[in-house]
Amino acid sequence: MARAISPLTRDEVVRRYQNIVRPYARRIYAAIALVMGLVAGLNATGQWNNYLLFSHSQSFHKVDPLNHKDLGFYIFTLPFVSSS
Numbered sequence: 835m836a837r838a839i840s841p842l843t844r845d846e847v848v849r850r851y852q853n854i855v856r857p858y859a860r861r862i863y864a865a866i867a868l869v870m871g872l873v874a875g876l877n878a879t880g881q882w883n884n885y886l887l888f889s890h891s892q893s894f895h896k897v898d899p900l901n902h903k904d905l906g907f908y909i910f911t912l913p914f915v916s917s918s
Contacts, residue, residue: 881917888914 842850855862891910898905 881914884914884917 887910892906894905894909896905897903898908
């Protein structure tokens with residue numbers, strides 16, 4: 835008679851996973867952080883000019899009659915906010 839193989843319990847599966855992954859955990863976390871930082875950096879490189887305009891914004895002291903915002907908002911702030 836063949837003996838039935840008992841299914842693994844959840845704790846056994848977690849323990850096996852931890853035993854396999856734990857020795858490489860620092861390398862895995864570092865690789866994930868590096869990839870995420872690279873992706874974020876590549877996305878941000880195209881937006882440097884919008885950031886510079888936003889960080890050095892000035893007021894034009896003229897108000898848009900329709901939305902009641904200073905015209906400097908449309909030149910400096912809106913491109914930065916809408917590109918995010």
